Amino acid sequence: MPIFEYSCRGCAHQFEMLVLPTITPACPKCASQDLERLISLPALKTEDGTQRAIKQSQARRMKGRTEEIVAQREYELKHDD
Template sequence: MPLYDYRCNACGQQFELLVRSSTVPACPHCAATALERLVSLTAPQGTSQALIAAGRRAAAKQGHFSHYSKAERAKVSK
């Protein structure tokens, strides 16, 4: 069963549903069946350590070091 993202045309809520092919999906907020299927985000490739390192590099380029420890800030600022 695939997991889909939907937006309800009636109430505007966005949500995920696990849908079988024979099932008509309905909004969990207002029970409307007029839904727009959205493009689902995929999980990023790579390990979590690689993602953390990439995020830190991007933050460092912008001058944000608040998420680093004092020891890590000393290493980066050199």
């Protein structure tokens, strides 16, 4: 069941509503059907978490690569003969 978040254009009230094909969503405060559908919060959170996870894994990879280069340079310096 899709739950959408709406913002009422009539009174600016924001609310979540379970949307059924048989029901036209209306503002629970002023009964207006002039509503703006907002991006649902759970979806937004998931996207944020995914992007953060990608950034963290990229940062880890970058760090690992830098350490490899440093180790390689140290090895070359010690074995420069």
